[in-house]
Amino acid sequence: MGTQAPLSAASPALAGGAQAVDRALALLAAVGRAPPEGAPLSALAQAAGVAKPTARRLLISLMGAHLVEQDAGTRAYHLGAGAFLLGLRAGRRHDMAEQAADCVARLARDSGDSAFLLVPQGDEVVCLMREEGAYPIRTHALLAGDRNPAGVGAGGIALLAALPPDEAAATLERIAPATAARMGEAAAHLPADVALARERGWALNPGRVVPGSWGVAVPVLWPDGRPAAALTVAAVEARMGPLRQAELVRMMQAEAALIGARLARPLTPGASPAPQPTLRTAKG
Incomplete structure (x- = not known):
């Protein structure tokens, strides 16, 4: 046989x-x-x-x-x-909400505006957390549980910009129909927005998804440099001038570094957290 x-x-x-x-x-x-x-x-x-x-x-x-x-x-x-x-087992490594809850709450408290935690999921971005600040005028363009194509909003731009350029470009090409359906003609700005975010180390959404609703975001990185999440602060356009963008970015970069250090600890028990890449601070 x-x-x-x-x-x-x-x-x-x-x-x-x-x-x-x-x-x-x-x-x-x-x-x-x-x-x-x-x-x-x-x-x-x-x-x-x-x-x-x-x-x-x-x-x-x-x-x-x-x-x-x-x-x-x-x-x-x-x-x-x-x-x-x-889910319980995965949560030991991937429960980003638990790792970042205090950071998101501080951002909302200190900025007075809405703070968010977003995570990548395939070609989409999912909003895990939303915390409200004290400022009475708020933007409701993004709610906890919302799911959007990658690149939609400041957090999505920050996550794409943290990827290798060729990977980000391939993702943008794949999701072009979805982003066009979500953003209309504004989707044409995404490649340039991602490139600018990669150069700066932080992302800006100047009302591309909902007119008048602006956001700034920074990536949270795994120890290997891959994007794990994004921190975002969103507000009405009047509260998002250049000087305030710089202030918010500094706040978010500090919180992102803290979350990154927490993510590094379980990988090497007893060792010091892996250093995070230095992101250039926004300039007013």
Whole structure:
């Protein structure tokens, strides 16, 4: 009996297996985005772009791994106990909200304006936290839980600018339709905005997403220099002159360095935090 030839990287079997994994992950992500009452099979299949029989088969596999569960009464799907445990384990390294909560609160208190923590997620940016300052006129262009294409807003620009230039350019090309849908003609400014942010070490959104709503942002870096998050302060245009931009950037850079030091500690227990790259301070 002859030996079976090994599967090549381009073989149909491997390609089909990768496709099944991609579909299962898309379904898992759709379940995670479902409302508290869960989501029915039809909605999940549509969100993942698969046929209902395929969605059902993959959901059964996810339930077998305890990543998804189905309510016996409503038949809606929810994240399972396995997903909760994975989240707890990932949180030891990636709970950025816990690492940055006091920093975001200080920024809101000291600036008087709205302060945010954003994290990259694929080609998108997710707002993890929003803290309100005391100034009575606020911008509501970004809320906790909001998800936007990378590059939308000051935080998204700061995260792209912290990537290697070729990687940032590839991302901008990939998300061009999404940014155009979100920002209209203003999306054409993104490549120049990212390049300027890379040169300065901080990003400015001069009302490109919502007219009159301005923001400044700095990246928070992992020890290897990759962007882990972005700190943003947003305010109405009248409170965002050049001198105040410089003041806010100095405040955010100090908080970003503190978060970066916290992120470095678990990587080398007992060692001093890895030094963070020096970002040039804004000039008035």
